[in-house]
Amino acid sequence: MTVLSVNVNKIAVLRNSRGAHDPDVVTAARACLDAGAHGITVHPRPDARHIRTDDVFALAELTRSYGVEFNLEGNPFAPPRDGYPGFHALCAEARPAQATLVPDGDGQLTSDHGFDFVRERDALREQVSTLKALGCRVSLFADAGADLSAAAASGADRIELYTGPYAEAYASGSADTQLALFAETARAAAAHGMGVNAGHDLSQANLGRFLRDVPNVLEVSIGHALIGEALYAGLEATVKAYLAILDGR
Numbered sequence: 001m002t003v004l005s006v007n008v009n010k011i012a013v014l015r016n017s018r019g020a021h022d023p024d025v026v027t028a029a030r031a032c033l034d035a036g037a038h039g040i041t042v043h044p045r046p047d048a049r050h051i052r053t054d055d056v057f058a059l060a061e062l063t064r065s066y067g068v069e070f071n072l073e074g075n076p077f078a079p080p081r082d083g084y085p086g087f088h089a090l091c092a093e094a095r096p097a098q099a100t101l102v103p104d105g106d107g108q109l110t111s112d113h114g115f116d117f118v119r120e121r122d123a124l125r126e127q128v129s130t131l132k133a134l135g136c137r138v139s140l141f142a143d144a145g146a147d148l149s150a151a152a153a154s155g156a157d158r159i160e161l162y163t164g165p166y167a168e169a170y171a172s173g174s175a176d177t178q179l180a181l182f183a184e185t186a187r188a189a190a191a192h193g194m195g196v197n198a199g200h201d202l203s204q205a206n207l208g209r210f211l212r213d214v215p216n217v218l219e220v221s222i223g224h225a226l227i228g229e230a231l232y233a234g235l236e237a238t239v240k241a242y243l244a245i246l247d248g249r
Protein backbone atom coordinates (compact mmCIF):
# COMPACT_ATOMS: atom_id res chain seq x y z
CA MET A 1 0.00 0.00 0.00
CA THR A 2 1.20 3.51 -0.83
CA VAL A 3 0.31 6.23 1.66
CA LEU A 4 -0.25 9.92 0.97
CA SER A 5 1.56 12.57 2.99
CA VAL A 6 0.35 16.06 2.11
CA ASN A 7 3.03 18.76 2.02
CA VAL A 8 1.54 22.03 3.31
CA ASN A 9 4.51 24.33 2.52
CA LYS A 10 2.41 26.21 -0.01
CA ILE A 11 -0.24 27.13 2.56
CA ALA A 12 2.55 28.93 4.43
CA VAL A 13 3.63 30.69 1.24
CA LEU A 14 0.15 32.25 0.97
CA ARG A 15 0.00 33.07 4.66
CA ASN A 16 3.45 34.72 4.68
CA SER A 17 2.57 36.86 1.69
CA ARG A 18 0.40 38.99 4.00
CA GLY A 19 2.43 38.56 7.17
CA ALA A 20 -0.49 37.45 9.32
CA HIS A 21 -2.11 34.13 10.27
CA ASP A 22 -4.32 33.10 7.35
CA PRO A 23 -4.53 30.73 5.64
CA ASP A 24 -3.58 28.73 8.70
CA VAL A 25 -1.32 25.72 8.10
CA VAL A 26 -2.72 23.69 10.98
CA THR A 27 -6.32 24.20 9.79
CA ALA A 28 -5.31 23.17 6.28
CA ALA A 29 -3.42 20.12 7.54
CA ARG A 30 -6.42 19.11 9.65
CA ALA A 31 -8.68 19.35 6.57
CA CYS A 32 -6.29 17.04 4.69
CA LEU A 33 -6.24 14.52 7.53
CA ASP A 34 -10.02 14.66 7.91
CA ALA A 35 -10.28 13.88 4.19
CA GLY A 36 -8.20 10.74 4.73
CA ALA A 37 -4.58 11.78 4.09
CA HIS A 38 -2.20 9.46 5.90
CA GLY A 39 0.26 12.07 7.07
CA ILE A 40 1.64 15.59 6.77
CA THR A 41 4.97 16.73 5.33
CA VAL A 42 6.76 20.05 5.65
CA HIS A 43 10.14 21.20 4.44
CA PRO A 44 11.10 24.25 6.51
CA ARG A 45 13.93 26.11 4.82
CA PRO A 46 16.59 28.08 6.67
CA ASP A 47 15.44 31.31 4.97
CA ALA A 48 11.93 30.70 6.44
CA ARG A 49 10.36 31.42 3.06
CA HIS A 50 7.31 29.36 4.03
CA ILE A 51 7.15 26.93 6.97
CA ARG A 52 8.51 28.42 10.22
CA THR A 53 9.77 26.76 13.36
CA ASP A 54 6.48 27.42 15.20
CA ASP A 55 4.58 25.68 12.35
CA VAL A 56 6.78 22.60 12.77
CA PHE A 57 5.90 22.32 16.44
CA ALA A 58 2.18 22.97 15.86
CA LEU A 59 2.05 20.33 13.11
CA ALA A 60 3.97 17.85 15.25
CA GLU A 61 1.27 18.24 17.89
CA LEU A 62 -1.56 17.95 15.35
CA THR A 63 -0.21 14.80 13.74
CA ARG A 64 0.42 13.27 17.17
CA SER A 65 -3.19 13.95 18.13
CA TYR A 66 -4.37 12.21 14.92
CA GLY A 67 -1.91 9.33 15.39
CA VAL A 68 -0.50 9.84 11.88
CA GLU A 69 2.96 10.28 10.46
CA PHE A 70 4.70 13.65 10.54
CA ASN A 71 7.42 13.81 7.88
CA LEU A 72 9.96 16.58 8.41
CA GLU A 73 12.28 17.35 5.51
CA GLY A 74 15.49 19.35 5.51
CA ASN A 75 19.21 19.59 5.04
CA PRO A 76 21.02 18.29 8.13
CA PHE A 77 24.20 20.12 7.07
CA ALA A 78 22.65 23.60 6.87
CA PRO A 79 23.87 25.68 9.84
CA PRO A 80 21.39 27.23 12.30
CA ARG A 81 20.54 30.89 11.88
CA ASP A 82 18.07 33.44 13.21
CA GLY A 83 14.63 31.83 13.11
CA TYR A 84 15.97 28.42 12.07
CA PRO A 85 17.54 26.27 14.80
CA GLY A 86 18.92 23.65 12.39
CA PHE A 87 17.40 20.38 11.21
CA HIS A 88 18.66 18.27 14.08
CA ALA A 89 17.35 20.71 16.71
CA LEU A 90 13.95 20.75 14.98
CA CYS A 91 13.83 16.95 15.01
CA ALA A 92 14.96 16.78 18.64
CA GLU A 93 12.05 19.02 19.65
CA ALA A 94 9.33 17.92 17.21
CA ARG A 95 10.23 14.20 17.10
CA PRO A 96 8.80 13.56 13.62
CA ALA A 97 8.00 9.95 12.80
CA GLN A 98 10.10 10.38 9.65
CA ALA A 99 13.04 12.66 8.94
CA THR A 100 13.76 13.08 5.23
CA LEU A 101 17.23 14.44 4.53
CA VAL A 102 17.47 16.65 1.43
CA PRO A 103 20.64 18.31 0.09
CA ASP A 104 18.98 21.66 -0.52
CA GLY A 105 20.73 25.02 -0.72
CA ASP A 106 19.59 28.59 -0.09
CA GLY A 107 19.82 29.59 -3.71
CA GLN A 108 17.52 26.81 -4.92
CA LEU A 109 14.01 27.68 -5.98
CA THR A 110 13.02 24.23 -4.76
CA SER A 111 14.66 20.83 -4.19
CA ASP A 112 16.26 19.75 -7.44
CA HIS A 113 18.59 16.81 -6.77
CA GLY A 114 19.34 13.95 -4.43
CA PHE A 115 22.51 13.24 -2.41
CA ASP A 116 25.84 12.18 -3.79
CA PHE A 117 25.89 9.12 -1.52
CA VAL A 118 29.47 8.15 -2.25
CA ARG A 119 30.85 11.58 -1.39
CA GLU A 120 28.58 12.09 1.65
CA ARG A 121 28.65 8.53 2.98
CA ASP A 122 30.45 9.18 6.30
CA ALA A 123 28.68 12.47 7.05
CA LEU A 124 25.31 10.89 6.30
CA ARG A 125 26.05 7.85 8.44
CA GLU A 126 26.59 10.15 11.43
CA GLN A 127 23.39 12.12 10.76
CA VAL A 128 21.32 9.00 10.23
CA SER A 129 22.47 7.46 13.46
CA THR A 130 21.78 10.67 15.46
CA LEU A 131 18.28 10.98 14.01
CA LYS A 132 17.51 7.31 14.57
CA ALA A 133 18.55 7.75 18.20
CA LEU A 134 15.75 10.37 18.41
CA GLY A 135 13.29 7.70 17.26
CA CYS A 136 12.90 8.97 13.69
CA ARG A 137 12.70 6.74 10.64
CA VAL A 138 15.28 8.24 8.27
CA SER A 139 14.82 8.66 4.54
CA LEU A 140 17.37 10.11 2.09
CA PHE A 141 16.44 12.14 -1.00
CA ALA A 142 17.82 10.25 -3.99
CA ASP A 143 18.09 10.67 -7.73
CA ALA A 144 16.92 7.80 -9.89
CA GLY A 145 20.07 5.88 -10.81
CA ALA A 146 21.96 6.87 -7.62
CA ASP A 147 24.51 4.51 -6.04
CA LEU A 148 22.36 2.87 -3.40
CA SER A 149 25.03 0.67 -1.85
CA ALA A 150 26.54 3.87 -0.44
CA ALA A 151 23.07 5.04 0.67
CA ALA A 152 22.42 1.75 2.45
CA ALA A 153 25.83 1.96 4.14
CA SER A 154 24.63 5.14 5.88
CA GLY A 155 22.06 3.06 7.78
CA ALA A 156 19.03 4.89 6.33
CA ASP A 157 15.67 3.12 6.45
CA ARG A 158 14.36 4.49 3.17
CA ILE A 159 15.14 6.61 0.17
CA GLU A 160 12.81 9.21 -1.28
CA LEU A 161 13.04 9.17 -5.05
CA TYR A 162 13.28 12.72 -6.45
CA THR A 163 10.51 12.56 -9.05
CA GLY A 164 11.05 15.98 -10.69
CA PRO A 165 12.72 14.50 -13.81
CA TYR A 166 9.88 11.96 -14.18
CA ALA A 167 7.24 14.73 -13.92
CA GLU A 168 9.06 16.74 -16.57
CA ALA A 169 9.36 13.75 -18.90
CA TYR A 170 5.68 12.88 -18.37
CA ALA A 171 4.64 16.44 -19.24
CA SER A 172 6.61 16.26 -22.47
CA GLY A 173 4.99 12.94 -23.41
CA SER A 174 8.07 10.73 -23.09
CA ALA A 175 8.20 9.15 -19.64
CA ASP A 176 9.19 5.57 -20.57
CA THR A 177 12.96 5.91 -20.16
CA GLN A 178 12.59 7.76 -16.85
CA LEU A 179 10.10 5.22 -15.55
CA ALA A 180 12.44 2.34 -16.35
CA LEU A 181 15.25 4.08 -14.44
CA PHE A 182 13.00 4.81 -11.44
CA ALA A 183 11.73 1.23 -11.39
CA GLU A 184 15.29 -0.13 -11.49
CA THR A 185 16.29 2.20 -8.62
CA ALA A 186 13.27 1.16 -6.54
CA ARG A 187 14.22 -2.51 -7.02
CA ALA A 188 17.82 -1.73 -6.06
CA ALA A 189 16.60 -0.02 -2.86
CA ALA A 190 14.62 -3.13 -1.94
CA ALA A 191 17.64 -5.32 -2.67
CA HIS A 192 19.65 -3.15 -0.25
CA GLY A 193 16.97 -3.48 2.42
CA MET A 194 15.63 0.07 2.11
CA GLY A 195 12.02 1.16 1.65
CA VAL A 196 11.03 3.59 -1.10
CA ASN A 197 9.21 6.93 -0.85
CA ALA A 198 8.73 9.31 -3.76
CA GLY A 199 8.02 12.98 -4.22
CA HIS A 200 8.41 16.22 -6.11
CA ASP A 201 6.05 17.54 -8.74
CA LEU A 202 3.77 14.52 -8.53
CA SER A 203 0.21 15.40 -9.52
CA GLN A 204 -3.16 13.85 -10.29
CA ALA A 205 -2.06 13.67 -13.92
CA ASN A 206 1.23 11.81 -13.45
CA LEU A 207 0.83 9.85 -10.18
CA GLY A 208 -1.08 6.81 -11.46
CA ARG A 209 1.41 6.01 -14.21
CA PHE A 210 4.31 6.37 -11.79
CA LEU A 211 2.81 3.97 -9.27
CA ARG A 212 1.87 1.45 -11.95
CA ASP A 213 5.43 1.31 -13.26
CA VAL A 214 7.56 1.77 -10.14
CA PRO A 215 7.29 -1.05 -7.60
CA ASN A 216 7.25 -0.96 -3.80
CA VAL A 217 6.50 2.75 -3.27
CA LEU A 218 5.52 3.05 0.37
CA GLU A 219 4.73 6.77 0.52
CA VAL A 220 4.26 9.74 -1.77
CA SER A 221 4.58 13.29 -0.42
CA ILE A 222 2.74 15.80 -2.57
CA GLY A 223 2.38 19.54 -2.07
CA HIS A 224 2.72 21.98 -4.94
CA ALA A 225 0.29 20.36 -7.39
CA LEU A 226 -2.14 19.22 -4.70
CA ILE A 227 -2.49 22.65 -3.10
CA GLY A 228 -2.83 24.24 -6.56
CA GLU A 229 -5.53 21.75 -7.59
CA ALA A 230 -7.32 22.38 -4.28
CA LEU A 231 -7.78 26.04 -5.25
CA TYR A 232 -10.36 24.80 -7.76
CA ALA A 233 -11.79 21.68 -6.12
CA GLY A 234 -11.21 22.24 -2.41
CA LEU A 235 -8.82 20.37 -0.12
CA GLU A 236 -11.25 17.60 0.81
CA ALA A 237 -12.15 16.67 -2.76
CA THR A 238 -8.55 16.95 -3.91
CA VAL A 239 -7.14 14.72 -1.16
CA LYS A 240 -9.89 12.19 -1.92
CA ALA A 241 -8.99 12.28 -5.61
CA TYR A 242 -5.37 11.39 -4.74
CA LEU A 243 -6.53 8.60 -2.44
CA ALA A 244 -8.64 7.20 -5.28
CA ILE A 245 -5.55 7.17 -7.50
CA LEU A 246 -3.61 5.32 -4.80
CA ASP A 247 -6.45 2.81 -4.43
CA GLY A 248 -7.23 2.41 -8.10
CA ARG A 249 -4.01 1.69 -9.86
Ligand SMILES: CC(=O)[C@@H](O)[C@H](O)COP(=O)(O)O
Pocket residue numbers: 007009010042043045073102109110111141199200223
Ligand atom coordinates in the same frame (compact mmCIF):
# COMPACT_ATOMS: atom_id res chain seq x y z
C1 LIG B 1 12.01 17.35 -0.99
C2 LIG B 1 10.97 17.85 -1.88
O1 LIG B 1 10.93 17.54 -3.04
C3 LIG B 1 9.93 18.78 -1.36
O2 LIG B 1 10.04 19.03 -0.01
C4 LIG B 1 10.04 20.04 -2.05
O3 LIG B 1 11.36 20.42 -1.94
C5 LIG B 1 9.10 21.08 -1.53
O4 LIG B 1 9.81 22.20 -1.14
P1 LIG B 1 9.28 23.65 -1.57
O5 LIG B 1 7.85 23.72 -1.20
O6 LIG B 1 10.15 24.59 -0.78
O7 LIG B 1 9.49 23.76 -3.05
Ligand SMILES: NCC(=O)COP(=O)(O)O
Pocket residue numbers: 007041043073160198199200201202221222223224225226
Ligand atom coordinates in the same frame (compact mmCIF):
# COMPACT_ATOMS: atom_id res chain seq x y z
N1 LIG C 1 8.99 15.40 -0.74
C1 LIG C 1 8.25 16.00 -1.79
C2 LIG C 1 7.22 16.89 -1.22
O1 LIG C 1 7.05 16.95 -0.03
C3 LIG C 1 6.34 17.67 -2.08
O2 LIG C 1 6.95 18.12 -3.25
P1 LIG C 1 6.01 18.97 -4.25
O3 LIG C 1 4.76 18.14 -4.51
O4 LIG C 1 5.68 20.25 -3.53
O5 LIG C 1 6.84 19.16 -5.48
